Amino acid sequence: MTRASLDKQPHEVAEMFDGVAARYDLTNDVLSLGQARLWRKEVDRAVAARPAERVLDLAAGTGTSSLPFTRSGAYVVPCDFSVGMLREGKKRNPWLPFTAGDGTRLPFADDVFDAVTISFGLRNVQDTDAALKELYRVTKPGGRVVICEFSEPTWAPFRTVYTEYLMRALPPVARAVSSNPDAYVYLAESIRTWPNQPALAARLQGVGWQKVAWRNLTGGIVAMHRGYKPIEG
Numbered sequence: 511m512t513r514a515s516l517d518k519q520p521h522e523v524a525e526m527f528d529g530v531a532a533r534y535d536l537t538n539d540v541l542s543l544g545q546a547r548l549w550r551k552e553v554d555r556a557v558a559a560r561p562a563e564r565v566l567d568l569a570a571g572t573g574t575s576s577l578p579f580t581r582s583g584a585y586v587v588p589c590d591f592s593v594g595m596l597r598e599g600k601k602r603n604p605w606l607p608f609t610a611g612d613g614t615r616l617p618f619a620d621d622v623f624d625a626v627t628i629s630f631g632l633r634n635v636q637d638t639d640a641a642l643k644e645l646y647r648v649t650k651p652g653g654r655v656v657i658c659e660f661s662e663p664t665w666a667p668f669r670t671v672y673t674e675y676l677m678r679a680l681p682p683v684a685r686a687v688s689s690n691p692d693a694y695v696y697l698a699e700s701i702r703t704w705p706n707q708p709a710l711a712a713r714l715q716g717v718g719w720q721k722v723a724w725r726n727l728t729g730g731i732v733a734m735h736r737g738y739k740p741i742e743g
Contacts, residue, residue, distance in 0.1 A: 545728055549658060550575055552727055553629055556656045556734055559584035563624040566648060568613055568641075569631020573599035573606050580606075587623075589616070590631075613641040618648045625649075629658040633704050642717045651741045655719060661726070661733035662706040668729055673702065707733045 553575070559565050561583030567576040570588030572595055579586045589611045590596055596608045611617045613628070613635040626645045635641040645655055663669040705713065707724050710733070714722045719737030726733050 545731075549727055549732055550578060550629070552734060553627060553656060553658045554578035556736060557625050557627050557654070559586070559625060564622060566616075566618070566623045566626040566645075568611075568616075568626065568628040568645065569634070570608075571595040571599065571631075573603050573608065575627075575629050576606060577603070584624075587618075614644060616644045616648055620647055621650045622648050623650065623653060625654050625656070627656040627658075630660065632657055632659055633700050639713060639717060642714060642719070646718050646739060649739045651739055653739050655714070655735075655737045655739075657710070657714075657735040658727075658732060659710070659735075660701040660704060661710070661730055664726060664730040672731060707735075710735055 557565065557579060559579040559582040563582075563584045565579045565584045565586045567573075567579065567586055567588045568590075570576050570590050571592070573588045576586045576588040587607050587609055588596075588599060589609045590599075591610065591612050593610060596610060599606065600608050609617065613631070614637050626649050628641075628645070632638060632641060649655065663672050704710075707726070707730070711722050711724055714735060714737050718739070720740050722735065722737040724733045724735040
């Protein structure tokens with residue numbers, strides 16, 4: 511699967527991530543020029559997990575994104591639909607409760623988590639609105655969502671340079687460091703077709719999240735969206 515499309519087949523995307531699991535974190539660090547670690551720190555601050563809270567980290571991959579939340583004493587569930595990613599994560603951190611799950615049909619009861627988060631994974635779900643609804647369903651009233659995803663750079667000249675990097679520089683770099691470079695061609699194209707900041711905010715509001723806001727990171731290459739599930743009554 512090398513072309514981004516609106517009809518992403520879950521099994522194909524899962525197999526793609528299975529193929530890059532072993533070197534996924536290293537490749538991300540290289541391709542993002544080290545920014546990926548900074549983005550994870552910002553997500554950790556935004557989620558602000560507290561002791562004894564339950565946090566769902568969807569599209570957690572190998573669990574690298576989940577580890578910061580555990581340091582606060584929260585109970586964190588890393589969830590992903592790539593079994594290869596989960597296996598790799600279990601090797602590294604066997605104590606984490608890795609859970610296989612599809613973002614459009616989460617294997618959790620209603621109103622379970624104090625916070626739900628997904629970093630660089632919502633873009634790969636077949637049905638974005640269904641995933642946002644599922645995240646809403648499993649969140650407790652008053653709970654929060656944090657979404658970190660590639661977005662649209664705010665400065666037009668830089669946006670042009672960034673697009674050129676994605677489509678021309680990223681594939682050769684991926685071939686040098688990734689176990690499945692074709693996957694990164696797909697990822698680059700999926701970034702180009704993804705909704706910008708206001709459009710994603712509108713989709714969050716459309717499924718019921720309130721107080722939706724976003725903050726740009728690295729000039730808008732990445733945007734972090736936040737929202738809250740209203741307390742009923």
